[in-house]
Amino acid sequence: MFHQFYVSSKHRCYLRFLWWEQGDLESEPKEFQMKVHLFGAASSPGCANFGLKYLAHQQRSKFPSAAAFVENNFYVDDGLISVPTTNDATTLITEAQKLCKEGGLRLHKFNSNRSEVLDCVNPSERATSVVSADLKPDLTLTEHTLGMRWHVKSDCLGFYIDLRDKPDTRRGILSVIASLYDLLGFISPFIMNGKCILQDLCRRSIGWDDPLPEDLLVRWEKWKFSLQDVKGLMIQRCYHPQGFGKIVKTELNHFSDASSLAYGACSYLRFENDKGEIHCVLIMAKARVAPLKITTIPRLELTAAVVAARLSVLLKSELDMKIDTEFFWTDSQVVLSYINNEARRFHVFVANRVQIIRANTNPNQWNHVDTTENPADHASRGLCASEILTTNWLTDPEFLWVEERIPPEYFHLTKMACNSAQSKGK
Incomplete structure (x- = not known):
């Protein structure tokens, strides 16, 4: 997304970098400036979002529904919205693509819980998971949406659990708890139990890499084991x-x-x-x-x-x-x-x-x-x-x-x- 937005010429000097031809560090480096926003710069997300919203504001009279979608339902480069009917969805997709094209932007990776909605989208513009599902019909179709898992066919929300080996220390506990992304608080009572264990460690002044006391180790093992149950939680996306x-x-x-x-x-x-x-x-x-x-x-x-x-x-x-x-x-x-x-x-x-x-x-x-x-x-x-x-x-x-x-x-x-x-x- 960032590379689709140009940097003003007077600001490109802030994005300078040195380049050694053929990786020869003994040679004299050349100095270059980035003409587009780059990944890693703190300014890039804000500038890209401003450009996207500015484009929507310019095209509001021509594409009113698509402009409202871009202005209100985009989170950096992800657009998420629910509409009443499939006709509304196909119309919105078509208009949103036209709106973005006016600014030289490519809007793609579309997905929907209704397969007929994607008929208006070229296969190359669909999400990768949709293409995989077409090749393997038995494959469970899921998308990662704002840190959560969206089970597309059942239209349910789930949670992504990455149980990498972490040490049973205060540092490891913090890493595991922080890896649970629960924006809406669906599993906040469960996460809170883990945070209470972490707070007890702070209260007892346990070091970051010190072994856990026996009583807290038992509580932590029980909590960590129940993470497997979080994987099976399926929450309906629709309110009714x-x-x-x-x-x-x-x-x-x-x-x-x-x-x-x-x-x-x-x-x-x-x-x-x-x-x-x-x-x-x-x-x-x-x-x-x-x-x-x-x-x-x-x-x-x-x-x-x-x-x-x-x-x-x-x-x-x-x-x-x-x-x-x-x-x-x-x-x-x-x-x-x-x-x-x-x-x-x-x-x-x-x-x-x-x-x-x-x-x-x-x-x-x-x-x-x-x-x-x-x-x-x-x-x-x-x-x-x-x-x-x-x-x-x-x-x-x-x-x-x-x-x-x-x-x-x-x-x-x-x-x-x-x-x-x-x-x-x-």
């Missing part, structure tokens, strides 16, 4: 099943929780169609280990609520859909008291976080949920990889799957928390 029907209501539900080990938040989309059917799905989550400095559980719960509020801001800016209603859930009555209280000045730690929450959410959106039904409890306490699919982590709590989405007792508990806080001035 095919043929779900006309959606009449879309909700965002955010849950937060904390423990002495960690804190986190998870966000779910809840759809309701014209037949009254309901479908819920996890769309994003974050789990973080608790700080080494001892912090009270109420403060960690409040920090988790901040994570939920920030997830809300991010998702509303990124989701290309209308959100009708939004709810926030916590099992901490103290957090609800903090958020709804306007009569008392808090300490700096609490005041700053309450300010962030109130700036991005409405106190009326916050509700109480029982700990047993709070999926964020998994983010704060951790899960084995095999438990990801067997708990309510990916599917939301049961009470959101019924037509009466919010049980009356939860509103009652929230109201009690607010009244209690105001009467005591807390």
Whole structure:
């Protein structure tokens, strides 16, 4: 991608290099300048992206849908988008190729979960995996997309696990954990367990290459063994099943929780169609280990609520859909008291976080949920990889799957928390 964008002549002096003919280091080197952006320069990704977006802006009137695709759905050189029909997909592909051609760019390596979409694409412009699948029909068709595996035929997302031999040391543990790329947080409760082991090593001041203590070695071996289960995780890419029907209501539900080990938040989309059917799905989550400095559980719960509020801001800016209603859930009555209280000045730690929450959410959106039904409890306490699919982590709590989405007792508990806080001035 970088080589398709020229460098301004006045800036080429910053990309100078020396060249020895025939590799003869005894001869006098020649000095050259790169005319295009090169791989390895910190400026190349930004310059290439600017050029691509600038081209889309120039061609917006001629190719409106393709321009919107390039401006909003490209991540460096990868374009990812979902459209309702195959006709929409083929039209978008044709327009996007024409748009890029206007700037001398070649858009290729196309793939889709619908094989008929690729009929409009020359075989040489399709992804390499598509060509391999044509030659070997039994081959499992997968693509690496933003660090994750996309199983094309089943239209599911999976995870790439590279179990290279790493030493059982603090350095090796960090390398293995960092190699798990989970942008949306689908397996964050599992990764968090590994991070807790790493934090324990830091707490005990274990050196980078020192052998692990016996108790932590057992925990690490168990966690590393369960990495095999992560390979088998298959998560549906689409938010709702095919043929779900006309959606009449879309909700965002955010849950937060904390423990002495960690804190986190998870966000779910809840759809309701014209037949009254309901479908819920996890769309994003974050789990973080608790700080080494001892912090009270109420403060960690409040920090988790901040994570939920920030997830809300991010998702509303990124989701290309209308959100009708939004709810926030916590099992901490103290957090609800903090958020709804306007009569008392808090300490700096609490005041700053309450300010962030109130700036991005409405106190009326916050509700109480029982700990047993709070999926964020998994983010704060951790899960084995095999438990990801067997708990309510990916599917939301049961009470959101019924037509009466919010049980009356939860509103009652929230109201009690607010009244209690105001009467005591807390």
